[in-house]
Amino acid sequence: MTRATRSDGSNLSSEALNALRSSVKGKVVVKGQSPEDEYRPLLERWNRMHIKEANIIVLPETEEDVSSTIKFVGEHNLDVAISSGRHTYSGPSSSYGLIIDLRNLRKVSVDENKMIAVAQGGCIAGDVEAAAEAVGLRPVMGAVNATGCGGITTGGGIGNLSAQHGLVADNLLAARVALADGRIVVASDEENQDLFWGIRGGGSNFGLVTEFTYKLHKADPQVFSGFFMFPPDKLDAYLELMNSMHQDYVMKSNGKFTCNGFLAIMGGNPIPGFLIWYDGPEEEGQKYIKPLLDLGPIYPGSGAEMKPHTLTTDWKQFEKMFPPQFNRLVGTSTQMNYPLSVDILKKTVEKFKDIVAAHPESLSVSKLLFDIRDYSKIASVPLDATAYANRREGCLIAADLIWDKEELDKEMLQVAKDFISQVRAWVKEDNQQKGIAEVGAHVAATTLYALVTDGDEKLVSVFGPNLGRMKELKRKYDPDMMWDKWYPVDPNHEATN
Ligand SMILES: Cc1cc2nc3c(=O)[nH]c(=O)nc-3n(C[C@H](O)[C@H](O)[C@H](O)COP(=O)(O)OP(=O)(O)OC[C@H]3O[C@@H](n4cnc5c(N)ncnc54)[C@H](O)[C@@H]3O)c2cc1C
Missing domain, CATH: 3.30.465.10 (Uridine Diphospho-n-acetylenolpyruvylglucosamine Reductase; domain 3)
Incomplete structure (x- = not known):
C-alpha cells in the first residue's frame, strides 16, 4: 500500500x-x-x-x-x-x-525506590512531573508542561534538566509499542533493541507508544528561575553578552544553569530577554544572574525567585506571551557554533524585525529564541546510539512565527523558510571563514532541532548519519508506511531525502 x-x-x-x-x-x-x-x-x-x-x-x-x-x-x-x-x-x-x-490514556505510576515513572502514552509532561515531584523526584521533560510525552520523547526532547541528564529520550528506559500490525511489543535495552533505538529520535516512524518508562532524578524541591527583559537600546550589549553567558556561566555550572534568550518585536523595536533556570539555592543563583542585572535596566516584572520545578514549566506562566487569538505557528531552527558571531546575531535580529514590520499586529507575539545551554551531556552520547542525530554543542537558534489570520498561512510558511535559509547561509559562511570544517550530514551530527521545524526539512537533515538505519528499521517494522506523518522514512526510496 x-x-x-x-x-x-x-x-x-x-x-x-x-x-x-x-x-x-x-x-x-x-x-x-x-x-x-x-x-x-x-x-x-x-x-x-x-x-x-x-x-x-x-x-x-x-x-x-x-x-x-x-x-x-x-x-x-x-x-x-x-x-x-x-x-x-x-x-x-x-x-x-x-x-x-490518546487523551484518555494518562495514568502515571512512580516507583520511588527504583526512581522510575511509568506513564501511559497519552500523558503530557506535567502529568509525569507532578507525580514525580510528589515524592521529591524529577523527570527530564521540556520547558512547558503541556507538551505530550508522545511527541517530545520520540522526537528527542530538550528541557531544563537536559544539561544534567540528557534528552527526554535519553531518560527512557523502556516502552511498550503498538506496531503497524497491531501487536504490542516491549522496546528496551533487553528486548527489541533496534526498535528501542528507533523510537528515541525517530518519532512515530515505527509505532505508537502506549507506555513510557522513564528514569527519574533526585532533586531539591525548588529551583531559582525567572524572566529578564531589557529595553531596545540594550540590544547590542545583550547580543554581545551571549558568548560570555555561555562560556563563563552556563558551561561552568555543571549543567545547573540555563539561560535561554528570547526576543520579540514590539512597536517596531526589539525587546530582548532571557529566561533563566538555576538548579540550586538562591545565593548561588544570584551569582549567575549578576551579568543580567548589570546589563539593566530590566523591565518591571523581570526577576528570578525560588519556586517548585513544576511551576517553572507551568503553561500558565507562558500564557500571556501567547494570547489565544495568536494560534497559527511555524517554527524553524538551526545551530550556530560558539563563539557566536555577534554580527550574524545582529543580522538575524534585523531580518526578523523586517518580517514582523510587514504585519506588525498579526506577528506581534512572534519570537526569536537563542537556546544557551550546556549541550555536552547530550553530545556525549554516541551519534549512533539512538536515532536522534542532533547531538552537538552549539546555540540552537529558532524562530517562532506566530500569527492570527488564516489568510497569512501560506505567506508565513514561505517567510519562515526564507528566513532560516538565510540564517543558515550566514552561519555556513562564518564557519568557512573561521576554518570550521563543513562536514556533511552523513558523518556528523545534524544542525536543526526536528521538533521545532516546519515539517518540510530533508530527511538527511533530520536523521543525518542515522538515516540508513532508520530505513532498515522502517522496512522491518512498517514496510507499508502506515506511520507516515512525522518525517516518514520511505524504506524503498534510495535517495538520501
Ligand atoms: C508551546 C510549546 C513549547 C515547546 N517546548 C519544547 C521544549 O521545551 N523542548 C522540546 O524538546 N520541545 C518543545 N516543543 C516541541 C514539542 O516537543 C513537539 O511539538 C512535540 O511533538 C509535541 O508532542 P505532543 O505529543 O504534544 O504532540 P502531538 O501533536 O500530539 O504529536 C506530535 C507527534 O508525536 C507523535 N506522537 C504523539 N504521541 C505519540 C505516542 N504515544 N507514540 C508515538 N508517537 C506519538 C505524533 O504521531 C506526532 O507525530 C514545544 C512545543 C510547543 C508548542
Whole structure:
C-alpha cells in the first residue's frame, strides 16, 4: 500500500464503523454522525493551522483498544495519525482519515525506590512531573508542561534538566509499542533493541507508544528561575553578552544553569530577554544572574525567585506571551557554533524585525529564541546510539512565527523558510571563514532541532548519519508506511531525502 492510495474513511460502511465500535471500549467519534460539540473540540491543536477534519476519531481506553484500532486501520487502508499532547509545530497529529487520540490514556505510576515513572502514552509532561515531584523526584521533560510525552520523547526532547541528564529520550528506559500490525511489543535495552533505538529520535516512524518508562532524578524541591527583559537600546550589549553567558556561566555550572534568550518585536523595536533556570539555592543563583542585572535596566516584572520545578514549566506562566487569538505557528531552527558571531546575531535580529514590520499586529507575539545551554551531556552520547542525530554543542537558534489570520498561512510558511535559509547561509559562511570544517550530514551530527521545524526539512537533515538505519528499521517494522506523518522514512526510496 502506498501513501497516495490511503483512504480517508469517508466511505466506510456503517457495518464497518459498528465493527470498530464493538471492538473498542473507548469512544469512536464520527464526523457528521457524532454531535458537533463532541466532535469539533477533538480536532483542536495548539497550532490551529493544522486542524484537519478527521472522519473518525478513536479515543482508546486501553492498550487493547489501540491494538484493535490499528488493525482496523490496516484492514481498511486508512490514513492515520496519532495525537497525544497536540502540541506539534508541523501538524503530524492531524489527519482527514482516522486519528488515534490518546487523551484518555494518562495514568502515571512512580516507583520511588527504583526512581522510575511509568506513564501511559497519552500523558503530557506535567502529568509525569507532578507525580514525580510528589515524592521529591524529577523527570527530564521540556520547558512547558503541556507538551505530550508522545511527541517530545520520540522526537528527542530538550528541557531544563537536559544539561544534567540528557534528552527526554535519553531518560527512557523502556516502552511498550503498538506496531503497524497491531501487536504490542516491549522496546528496551533487553528486548527489541533496534526498535528501542528507533523510537528515541525517530518519532512515530515505527509505532505508537502506549507506555513510557522513564528514569527519574533526585532533586531539591525548588529551583531559582525567572524572566529578564531589557529595553531596545540594550540590544547590542545583550547580543554581545551571549558568548560570555555561555562560556563563563552556563558551561561552568555543571549543567545547573540555563539561560535561554528570547526576543520579540514590539512597536517596531526589539525587546530582548532571557529566561533563566538555576538548579540550586538562591545565593548561588544570584551569582549567575549578576551579568543580567548589570546589563539593566530590566523591565518591571523581570526577576528570578525560588519556586517548585513544576511551576517553572507551568503553561500558565507562558500564557500571556501567547494570547489565544495568536494560534497559527511555524517554527524553524538551526545551530550556530560558539563563539557566536555577534554580527550574524545582529543580522538575524534585523531580518526578523523586517518580517514582523510587514504585519506588525498579526506577528506581534512572534519570537526569536537563542537556546544557551550546556549541550555536552547530550553530545556525549554516541551519534549512533539512538536515532536522534542532533547531538552537538552549539546555540540552537529558532524562530517562532506566530500569527492570527488564516489568510497569512501560506505567506508565513514561505517567510519562515526564507528566513532560516538565510540564517543558515550566514552561519555556513562564518564557519568557512573561521576554518570550521563543513562536514556533511552523513558523518556528523545534524544542525536543526526536528521538533521545532516546519515539517518540510530533508530527511538527511533530520536523521543525518542515522538515516540508513532508520530505513532498515522502517522496512522491518512498517514496510507499508502506515506511520507516515512525522518525517516518514520511505524504506524503498534510495535517495538520501
Ligand atoms: C508551546 C510549546 C513549547 C515547546 N517546548 C519544547 C521544549 O521545551 N523542548 C522540546 O524538546 N520541545 C518543545 N516543543 C516541541 C514539542 O516537543 C513537539 O511539538 C512535540 O511533538 C509535541 O508532542 P505532543 O505529543 O504534544 O504532540 P502531538 O501533536 O500530539 O504529536 C506530535 C507527534 O508525536 C507523535 N506522537 C504523539 N504521541 C505519540 C505516542 N504515544 N507514540 C508515538 N508517537 C506519538 C505524533 O504521531 C506526532 O507525530 C514545544 C512545543 C510547543 C508548542
